[in-house]
């Protein structure tokens with residue numbers, strides 16, 4: 001292991017990341033809270049400010065992927081659609097295959113300039129996640145309880161609010177609704193069988209209602225669906241903790257742009273369309289497994305410096321006063337103050353590690369583990 005690699009795996013390096021993330025995150029949350037009165041005066045300005053504040057947080061995790069771990073992201077797409085990315089609103093349908101799939105999504109958002117504004121249909125539990133969940137509240141992220149009787153109204157209402165959104169955004173949907181595990185795959189393939197649908201090898205059966213309600217409510221707002229299929233080279237299974245340890249991966253994303261007008265309006269037709277899309281995604285994954293790449297040409301879209309600059313600015317702002325304080329504490333020689341500093345460091349480390357734990361599949365929900373197939377299918 002080289003010296004740099006060794007440095008990246010050290011507790012102190014992680015502690016710096018955690019401290020900067022947690023301290024800046026709480027400051028950003030506080031600033032977002034202060035924008036509340038502004039929403040009454042100018043919704044447009046409040047949204048624009050919140051987009052930039054959210055960028056300050058989410059770009060820090062992108063920095064960990066792009067600059068700290070050096071992970072590379074290759075985009076496979078039709079070059080003729082390339083100028084549209086980042087310049088229109090879109091619904092991104094991404095396979096939920098990895099603990100860092102959301103982060104790869106964020107990286108592409110960053111590269112195409114829509115990181116601050118991009119959104120997701122997220123499970124309700126994430127609303128309460130400190131920093132990220134609180135930030136999402138101000139970003140108008142759409143939450144669902146994964147209970148259709150409740151979601152059908154709330155999700156539609158939240159989507160309608162996005163009609164006058166002042167900046168371009170991508171709206172991410174993990175149609176599988178949960179992350180892939182062998183058990184969930186087995187259950188969902190039983191459902192597929194009961195519905196007379198072909199089995200999928202690499203994906204869980206997609207949940208169609210969220211897709212339908214999103215497409216219907218974003219008609220006129222979003223121009224296209226981006227069908228995104230993600231995989232990692234050499235059968236690697238990345239985790240956020242490994243990224244923090246500086247482990248480098250190579251992500252490949254296959255992106256097809258499908259104009260929204262091509263998607264059927266009726267619920268049943270839309271559901272059938274999505275099932276067909278997932279069958280195609282499955283065939284792309286098969287191609288990747290056989291050949292080590294997706295079909296079609298690649299385009300190179302390099303990382304931008306802004307996320308790194310943002311992180312360095314926060315680090316300077318937060319580490320300098322902390323350094324001064326630590327010097328004072330140590331020179332004061334007070335055992336109590338030194339103990340307090342150690343406790344704060346441990347709290348930052350445990351807090352950061354706990355947040356990373358939220359991305360780990362083995363701590364995931366039991367949603368999709370034991371669902372009863374619908375009677376009428």
Ligand SMILES: CC/C=C\C/C=C\C/C=C\C/C=C\C/C=C\C/C=C\CCC(=O)SCCNC(=O)CCNC(=O)[C@H](O)C(C)(C)COP(=O)(O)OP(=O)(O)OC[C@H]1O[C@@H](n2cnc3c(N)ncnc32)[C@H](O)[C@@H]1OP(=O)(O)O
Pocket residue numbers: 075085092094102104105106108109112118119120121122123126144145146147148149151170171172173174175176177178187188191204205206207208209210211226228253255368369371372373374377
């Ligand atoms: C250039 C690059 C371009 C793009 C880059 C890509 C992306 C970047 C874009 C943006 C990034 C922005 C932010 C990302 C940051 C972080 C995100 C991180 C995480 C958040 C993600 C989540 O939280 S995922 C979980 C929440 N989301 C979802 O669940 C969405 C999908 N779900 C649905 O749509 C559901 O339908 C629902 C939630 C709306 C409602 O769920 P419910 O369970 O109540 O109803 P269902 O309809 O799903 O269930 C009943 C029907 O399902 C059948 N059934 C039963 N069991 C199963 C089973 N095991 N599998 C499949 N189907 C099952 C059942 O038979 C019923 O069938 P019907 O025929 O009656 O419908």
Ligand SMILES: CCCCCCCC/C=C\CCCCCCCC(=O)OC[C@@H](O)COP(=O)(O)O
Pocket residue numbers: 017018021060061064096099102123126132174177178179352355356358359361363364365366367
């Ligand atoms: C710069 C480094 C800073 C270090 C600290 C970083 C801490 C960052 C921590 C968390 C960022 C969390 C972002 C979103 C979390 C995404 C979680 C997720 O992927 O949800 C899974 C959900 O779809 C389905 O859930 P289940 O599979 O049903 O359960």
